[in-house]
Every structure is written in C-alpha cells, then in structure tokens.
Amino acid sequence: MRARDIMDTRFHTLRPDQSIAEAVKTFHDASAAEQKKIFGLMVTDERNRLVGMLSMYDILLFVRPKHAGLWGEMEGLPLEDAFDELLDRVKTIRVSDIMTTDVVTIGPDTHAMVIADVMIKRHIRRLPVVDGQEIVGIVYISDLFNHLLKKFFYNSGK
Amino acid sequence: MPVVQPRHVLSGMLVNEAMRRQIVQLPAAAAVAKGINHLLKFKVNALLITDMDQRPAGVVSKTDLIAAFYAGLPIDTPLGDIMIGPPLTCYPDDAIESALDRMRGHGVHRLYVTGAEATSMVGTLSYTDVVALLYRYCRSCPKSTSRKGVAAKPEDEEWRLHVRDVMTASVVSVPASARIAQVVEGLMAHRFGAVLICSVKGAAMGVISKTDLIRAYHHGISLEATADSIMTAPVVAWGQDAPLWEALQYMFLKDVQRLFVHSGDSLRIIGVLSLSDTARVRSGSCRACMPSRFITSE
Numbered sequence: 339m340r341a342r343d344i345m346d347t348r349f350h351t352l353r354p355d356q357s358i359a360e361a362v363k364t365f366h367d368a369s370a371a372e373q374k375k376i377f378g379l380m381v382t383d384e385r386n387r388l389v390g391m392l393s394m395y396d397i398l399l400f401v402r403p404k405h406a407g408l409w410g411e412m413e414g415l416p417l418e419d420a421f422d423e424l425l426d427r428v429k430t431i432r433v434s435d436i437m438t439t440d441v442v443t444i445g446p447d448t449h450a451m452v453i454a455d456v457m458i459k460r461h462i463r464r465l466p467v468v469d470g471q472e473i474v475g476i477v478y479i480s481d482l483f484n485h486l487l488k489k490f491f492y493n494s495g496k
Numbered sequence: 497m498p499v500v501q502p503r504h505v506l507s508g509m510l511v512n513e514a515m516r517r518q519i520v521q522l523p524a525a526a527a528v529a530k531g532i533n534h535l536l537k538f539k540v541n542a543l544l545i546t547d548m549d550q551r552p553a554g555v556v557s558k559t560d561l562i563a564a565f566y567a568g569l570p571i572d573t574p575l576g577d578i579m580i581g582p583p584l585t586c587y588p589d590d591a592i593e594s595a596l597d598r599m600r601g602h603g604v605h606r607l608y609v610t611g612a613e614a615t616s617m618v619g620t621l622s623y624t625d626v627v628a629l630l631y632r633y634c635r636s637c638p639k640s641t642s643r644k645g646v647a648a649k650p651e652d653e654e655w656r657l658h659v660r661d662v663m664t665a666s667v668v669s670v671p672a673s674a675r676i677a678q679v680v681e682g683l684m685a686h687r688f689g690a691v692l693i694c695s696v697k698g699a700a701m702g703v704i705s706k707t708d709l710i711r712a713y714h715h716g717i718s719l720e721a722t723a724d725s726i727m728t729a730p731v732v733a734w735g736q737d738a739p740l741w742e743a744l745q746y747m748f749l750k751d752v753q754r755l756f757v758h759s760g761d762s763l764r765i766i767g768v769l770s771l772s773d774t775a776r777v778r779s780g781s782c783r784a785c786m787p788s789r790f791i792t793s794e
Contacts, residue, residue: 355715396537403751404539405628423750430728435714436537439530 341453342446344485345467345475348372351382352392354434358400361392361433374480378464380473381437388466388473390437400436401425443468444477453482506630511595512588514629515609515619521546524553524576528564531556531575532714536707539751542606544617545579551615552608554581558706559684565713566680583608588618592629595621596775605772623772624753630774631744659743660736662777663757663767669694672701672724676712679704679723689754689772692765693727699763700756702727733758733765743769 350368352361361379368376378393401424403409443466444453453465457479467475520534521544531543535558542557556579564578586595586607595607606622668682669692682691683706690705704727712726733756734743743755754770 400537400539403749404624405748405751408628408632408748430708430711431536432715434529435533435711437533439533 339450339485339489340446341444341448341450341465341467341475341477344450344453344481345446345477346372346481347475349380349473349476350376351380351386351473352433352437354381354383354389354432354437356433358397358428358431358433358436362397365394374478380441380466380476381433382473386473387471388441388443388468390434390439391441391464391466392433392437396436396438397428400431401428441466445469446474450482450486453477454486457482506592506596506626509592509629510588511586511590511592511609511621512619514592514625515588515621516625517619519544519608519617519620521552521617522575523548523550524574524579526575527572528561528569528575528578529571529714532561532571532710535561535710536714540620541622541706543575544583544608545575545581552583552617554579555583555608556580557605558710561710561713562680562683562706565709566677566684566719568719571713571716583617585610585614585617586621592621592626596623596626599623600776623775626775627744627771628748631741631748634741657740657777658736659734659738659740659755659757659769660767662740662773663736663769664773665767667692667756667765667768669698669700669765670723671696672722672727674723675719676704676709676717676721676723676726677719680709680719683709688768689770690768691723692731692756693723693729700731700733700765702729703731703756704728705753731756731762731765733762734769735760736766740774744771744774747771 350364352364364379365376368379378391380388381390381392383389403424442456442460442462444456446467446469456462456465463479465477466473467477518538520538520540522531522534524545524547534543535541542555544552545554545556547553553576556575560578560580564573569578584598584602584604584607586598586609588609599605599607606620608617609619609621610616611618668686668688670679670682672693672695679691690703692700693702693704695701702724704723708726708728717726732752736757736759747753747755754768756765757767757769758764759766
C-alpha cells in the first residue's frame with residue numbers, strides 16, 4: 339500500500355497573495371465539498387508548484403497575543419473586546435506572510451508505513467504527494483488510518 | 497566601606513525568571529522572504545542566524561530587514577548577507593539588572609541566553625519580557641491598584657507612575673503623502689520603533705511600525721509608494737495622565753509594543769510610550785518599591 343492508493347486526488351489550494359479571510363473561506367468551502375473537516379491547505383504559485391502550507395494552527399499562532407501567558411494567571415482582566423482588535427490585524431496579512439514554507443512532501447510510491455512514520459515523527463497530519471514538480475494528491479492522517487484499519491480487519495477475516 | 501545602593505524590584509531577580517524559551521532561528525542561506533515570514537508568524541523582533549554547522553552566527557532584526565528594504569536588496573537575498581554577528585549573550589543565572597545594562601550599553605533590544613556551551617542557546621531576553629515580569633510582580637503587590645475590587649488609597653496616589661513619567665516626549669512624524677523611503681529615513685535617524693503619519697494640518701492619521709515596513713517589503717510594495725498606503729489607522733492614543741499599569745495592561749492584552757500619548761486632544765500626539773521605555777524605569781506601576789535603599793558593605 340503506497341501513497342498513490344491512499345491519497346486524495348481532489349484537493350483545494352491557496353495562492354500566496356490571498357488574504358487570510360479568503361483562506362478561511364476556502365477552508366470552509368473545501369470542508370463542505372469534501373464532506374470532511376479540512377484544517378490545512380497547500381499553497382501553490384502561478385505555475386502550480388507547491389510553495390507552502392497554511393493550517394488553522396498557523397492562523398491561531400498569529401492571532402494569539404505574544405503574552406497570552408499573562409491572561410491565564412490573572413483575574414479581572416477586561417477580555418471581552420480584546421479579541422476584536424487582535425482579529426482585525428489579520429486583515430493586513432497575506433497567506434505568504436504566515437504559511438509554513440518548509441513543507442515535507444512524499445512521492446506517489448512512498449509506502450504507507452513510511453508515511454505513518456513521517457507523520458508521527460514530525461507531527462504532521464497531511465502530506466502533499468509530489469511527482470517531480472507536480473502536485474498529484476494529498477494524504478490525510480484520517481485516510482491513512484482508515485486504510486490501515488480496513489486492511490487489518492479484512493486480513494483477519496472480520 | 498558601606499555603600500548606598502539603590503534597590504529596585506528587579507534586584508536579585510535572574511534572567512531565567514523573565515526569559516522566553518522559544519528561539520526563532522534560520523540558517524544563513526535562508527532568504528530574506530523566509531526571514532520576514534518567520535518574524536511575522538512567530539511575532540518576534542529578531543531571528544537568530546545559524547551557520548552551516550548549526551552554530552549561532554548572528555542576528556537579523558527588523559531594523560536590519562528595513563535597511564535591506566531601503567537598500568533595494570532583492571527579497572531572495574540570503575539572511576547571512578545582512579546579519580550582524582556574533583549574537584550578544586547572557587547566562588540564565590545572570591542578574592536581570594546586569595543583563596539590562598548590557599542591552600543598554602550595546603544599544604540592542606534583546607540578548608540570547610546561552611547554556612553551558614557557548615553554542616547552545618536556551619532562550620532570549622527582551623525588554624518586553626522584563627516588563628511582563630514587572631507587570632506580574634506589580635499585580636501581586638499589596639500596594640497594587642490594578643486588581644479588581646481594590647480601591648486606590650489617596651496616600652498611594654503619589655506613588656503611582658503615570659504615562660507621562662515614563663514616555664518619550666517626542667515623536668517622529670511624516671506627512672501622509674511622504675514616500676515609504678522617507679518613512680524609513682525618519683525611523684532610522686531617530687531609532688524609533690514607529691513613525692506617526694500626519695495630515696497637512698498636523699493631525700495624527702496613522703502609524704507605520706517596523707512590522708508594517710517589513711510586511712510591505714514582503715508584499716513587494718515599492719519604496720516610492722505613499723505612507724498612507726501601508727499605515728495602520730486609526731492611531732491608538734492615550735492621555736498622558738493615565739496610570740502606567742493601565743497602559744501596560746492594554747499593551748499586553750492588545751499585543752502592541754507602543755502607545756502614542758496625547759495631552760487632551762487625541763489627534764495631537766506629544767509623545768510615545770513603548771514597552772522598552774517601561775523597562776528603563778524598572779518598576780511596573782508605582783514608586784512604592786523604588787526608593788528603598790540598601791546599605792551594603794564591600
């Protein structure tokens with residue numbers, strides 16, 4: 339069982355110069371279209387080459403105030419309207435400003451166990467499958483898990 | 497011989513109580529574009545640059561990136577070409593006061609904290625981290641008026657520090673029609689963290705911070721573009737008589753590094769209060785713990 343057997347060949351991508359609001363909308367649209375929750379998207383340039391990944395984690399990292407540690411340990415802080423301005427700041431940035439640029443990729447022939455190993459060691463939940471310069475699919479941790487389990491139950495006759 | 501030494505809140509506190517354990521680093525071969533991406537993403541003011549053997553080689557600050565922007569360097573220039581090295585360091589068990597003196601002496605805003613080996617960095621110490629520690633200290637102080645339900649006693653009032661006591665009473669401003677290049681010139685000449693953008697009549701319209709400038713560099717905006725195209729508006733301005741702790745709390749909650757200060761008319765800016773100014777005072781909100789003096793014998 340290799341990446342080509344598990345990967346999702348329908349995927350949604352972002353452009354580096356898109357706003358974060360557009361990216362969030364793409365997350366929602368992609369989740370609706372794929373009938374599953376999408377937490378990360380590939381970012382491609384005008385020649386469809388992979389230049390980065392943007393996950394909801396990256397956006398949260400940006401929204402979180404630097405001294406968030408102070409919030410937790412203190413009582414009586416006026417937090418009600420604090421988020422509005424923090425979220426407002428997202429308007430000035432683009433996908434390329436906060437995307438992860440060191441993207442780990444796999445080839446179509448990468449074995450499922452190698453994929454599991456990469457995901458565990460590097461804490462990655464989705465891996466783009468790249469053939470040469472071309473993106474051919476994406477492997478989600480949920481799909482990998484379901485494939486492995488299906489194979490196990492089938493082989494053990496259950 | 498007995499010597500009188502001023503004693504501050506920070507006396508006796510060590511670097512490891514205030515330092516931040518996250519270090520954002522990149523290899524010297526990484527591009528400027530990637531450096532800016534990391535500064536924006538991790539909200540830090542500088543990057544540690546490592547050499548081919550993963551050893552710390554230098555630092556690239558926002559100021560260095562703005563200089564590269566101004567010099568017209570392409571966005572794919574290696575960070576190693578613009579870094580300043582070697583990084584200035586301190587130890588986790590150094591006194592915060594001596595670390596602050598070292599920062600001031602070298603005119604830098606941060607020190608890297610090294611462990612047992614000079615090549616292993618364990619954290620960073622910035623002015624902001626020191627102020628966060630002071631703020632925390634002041635909130636738990638019995639004289640604090642920052643806690644909810646604690647009424648300010650009139651006799652405490654004279655101890656309290658106000659924005660006007662700590663602010664820098666000057667600002668750099670440029671007109672909204674100025675080119676970004678002029679904004680950079682104003683910023684560099686005065687070593688300020690942000691420039692005020694004013695209308696023809698001198699009213700505050702917006703702010704351009706170092707972060708706004710490196711974002712413009714990353715977005716490929718020309719130095720010839722006008723200031724108002726990249727400014728953040730409106731200007732957040734505080735009255736000079738506001739208690740310092742309120743201003744500090746605001747800066748921590750809203751994640752900003754400075755506030756502009758007015759004396760009644762919020763469009764007439766008279767000064768700026770930055771988190772690094774507050775670190776200079778070495779007290780979070782009042783003078784109650786500042787005048788205590790200590791007689792020690794050498």
